[in-house]
Amino acid sequence: MLSRVQVLLISPLKQSVTKSLISLNFSTSEGLSACFRIALLQLQVGLDKAQNLANAVKEIHKAKEKGAELVALPEFFNAPYGTQYFKDYAEEIPCGPSSAAIKCAALEAGVWVVAGTMPECQRDKLYNTCTVWDSKGNLVCVHRKLHLFDIDIPGGIKFKESDVLTAGDGITSFCFKGVKIGLGVCYDLRFFEMAQLMSKDGCSMLLYPGAFNLTTGPLHWELLARARANDLQLWVALVSPARDVKAKYVAWGHSLVVNPWGKVMQKLDERPGTIIMDIDTKVVEQVRTQIPIRKQRRTDVYDTIYTTKKN
């Protein structure tokens, strides 16, 4: 893939700095790759919010000891998942205790944190919201779940987030060590167009905190992750809470990382655990060069476009 960069030239021969902007073409398959270490924390989450936060903070520090630079938490890392809980556990962002705990952990550990999701209240509305914190404790961006989880599978699962939650209205990505990472929350994973727009925006990785269940988890969790990775030729990471069989909503677990070839690189089972994985964007460029579907799309016949604002 060809990209254009602007290079600032500074002449050493003159006292006054001569600034000259030139443009270069370069191939991102030729060495301009980036690499970083990610940790996915499959946390045990229960009814006690303070304990959930303390556990998340402890595991962030442990991930740092293992060399992680970016640490991702699951959907609802601070609260049990269920429409009956959202209101009681909701906080304003960034002034609630969960934001404070994660901000402090990111700063103290010196890592970036993708803080899974938490129930967010703003005015009279509730959202399922992912926050991203840099290693100085700054809030980098916020993604509100765009597609609410409303399904009804007789004999399987019935869930209606929209009874309580309001959907977000934007697509969100952030830049980490030169790598653009797109964010989605759980059910968002099912919507290819959203992922494709993040890919078109230059994302080399998509990260989804999520909590599938025992009906759809075995059927679709890994399949969707591999589909997104293969279709869009990028890294995909899914981070689930660990399974609690006594909970009202039983999470599937099985956090995983899929590479841009669609191969599952690491996967947990249903128990608490951590994935540590080195993400190299060279692999993105390799597969995109070798199977160049991105250049072969028939955008004269079809396309996927934004119809509203980007976050």
Ligand SMILES: NC(=O)CCC(=O)C(=O)O
């Ligand atoms: N929390 C969620 O959005 C669950 C999504 C899910 O289980 C699915 O099948 O989709």
